[in-house]
Amino acid sequence: MADRTQVPTPAIRQPGILWLLLGWLRSPGVLSATPVLVFFVIGFVGPLVIVLGFSFTPPRTFDLGGTFTTENYKHIFTESYYISFIWSFALAGLTVACNLLIGYPIAYGLSKLFGRWAAPVMLVLVIPLFVSENVRLFGWYIFLIKGGGILAGGLKTAFGIDTGTLLFQPGTVLMAMIYVYLPFTLFPMVLGLSMVPRDQVEASRDLGASRFQIFREVELPIAMPGILIGALLTFVLAVGAISEAKLLGGQNTPVIALDIQHEFTFAQNWPLGSAISVLTIVVTGILVVLVMRRLDLDRLLGRR
């Protein structure tokens, strides 16, 4: 009987990292995704890298190969840009909060109650999206303007009530943002609520749960991914909002997108504009990551 312990075990050759990488690059999935990845790098990552690069070049220069400097960031932190940041993030937060409050009952109705009327109601909500945002906001401008405006003029003619000016105030900007971004909160919320199984609601009712308990412990947790995605989408879009503040707010409400626009156009200070953009992306990114950590994408996509 041979002593097996003396037989050396043949070494299994471990593939190197380069070999693994090559194998991965040659896999059908990566090959199929390559065209999209190329577009992604050129169209999305590339511009972001350029903006990041410009943010570290000296102010009012147009050469990416110039000297490295953090002067633009110092300028942002020593000047009053915090005002615009606060306004933009506060307005975006308020827009999300209001849209969640307004959108939840509508989403609930669309997913549970309206039945065959859900489609027409959805259509009514979608149709305004076919019209340019600027045109819709200009409609609000005409509606709200003092004197001959539709609201002010109508109230004065019919009831003799003088509304005074309704434009150029932060509240008007918030109202416009709620109006513009409601569909972006609403539709993911409809998706989330439609994932709530009727059986679970009925079971919890049979077990004696109150309506509020059903809302808090059954509907809300199951619908949460849709609600969070809607809130996230709205927040990111609203942080970059500019038209509402320019047209209806009369620039009495400073927003960060306006600062960026100033630097890229009349100031011709691309590095400073880039630095403000990068900071906005970073702050928004941090907030998004915080929310995404609470989001179970596998569950949302039905994989678990």
Next chain:
Amino acid sequence: MNEEKLLKQMVKRNPVRGAAATRRQVLQGIGAGALALGAGGAFAGRAQAADNLAMLTWDGYVDPRVLDGFTDTHGAGVDYEIHTSDPDSVNKLRAGQTEIWDIINLNNPWAREYMWPEGLIVELDRARFEPYFDAMLPMFKPPYKWAMSLDGNHLLGVCQRVDTFDFVVNTDVISAETAKDEGWDLFNNPDMAGRYGILAYDNWNIMHFCMAAGIHPFQDKTDEQVAAFEETARRLINGAVAITGDFVPLNLAVVNGEIDGYISGGTYSISSARLEGLSNLYHVVPRSGPADGKGGINWIELSSVVNNPDLHPKAMDWMEYILQPDVSYAVATAGGILVPVGQMSQPDVMAKFSAEELDSFQWDEFDYRIEHCVEYDVVPDYNRLYDIYTTALREKA
């Protein structure tokens, strides 16, 4: 006929008819698209300029009457981009886009003070183009300063749209004569706080705030003058009911009584409303001011030919085409914005304007306005003043 041709082309391109493409063909197409994108803007620019003239311009030259007329007479289409500001487009050329563009149309100082010294534009044949200056309003008599190089030897462009740009009042509330007499002090008066708006054409705001602060906008400024500018800018911005980059909302605000006037406005911003009968919207040039005794500013647009190494063969033809009577009228009324053009000295151009159109840009006092204005120029210390301006906007009380 053209529509029929277009329809036939669309039918030929019907994607459903070509839907039998193989997966390999689709991937080849995607790869080619990615390569084209990777080749960058210069590649796209040349491909485009091989057929069409490429133009960086203000809005006067993008009217379909102007563009289609050129295509009909010269057989070349025109691609264009409208500026956000003069320096924006000059910087595009500086960044290497001379290879893309054939024509650039800017306000008066840029050609002679920047683009020609930096080799961004080419000179025009004086024998071919100066006769057109002879036929223009007397202020353009050749050699016309803003169309010539600093040494006076090279013709750098042709002029067309010209007017003044200062402020607008509602004459139902403030009479034109009072506004002219008070000039910029009208807005310095504390009683006007909360009764006016600002048209956010930022570079013009800087010039007008200088005027309101009693400073010549086109001369170097002392620290005391910069401090005066800051005080004035903050006060005027804080006193404004609304600041917006679009003149239509401001005109509506004047008409509806939200405001009684706005800073940075002129016939350019009110002519379309005046043509609709709102003649109480009135452009005012002050009788006096701090700029050599003048309080107004007038602008002149100049079209130049870009120093493109592969210049479109019809570029010079475009320069001559836009000076023809029909085109001059189309440029003067482009997009429903009516402004005077230098060719209005010619009877056949003048005859095209109705009395209402002439009144829309207050033609009856054009000479008064030009006489009481300094010519638009580059503002020294602009960057410093602009930073003050944007800070004041951000910190608006």
